[in-house]
Amino acid sequence: MAFKFVFALAFVAVASAGYAPIAAPQVYHAAPAVATYAHAPVAVAQKVVVKAAEEYDPHPQYRFSYGVDDKLTEQC
Secondary structure, rough: HHHHHHHHHHHHHHHHHHHHHOOOHHHHHOOOOOOOOOOOOOOOOOOOOOOOEEEEEOOOOOOOOOOOOOOHHHHO
């Protein structure tokens, strides 16, 4: 039992250290250059549609029911 505990702790220690003998070294590249262009501001006109306020019910009342209307199985 003690061997399992020691083995588990060793496994956690190796995993947390990030040691991987087979892993290839990481290669970092410079970030790609970003081209920026200065443009003159463009004004865009849009129509604004105002919808009439609908009546709002803060406490709606719902009625739910369950039923089956199957003429084939009613005859059995």
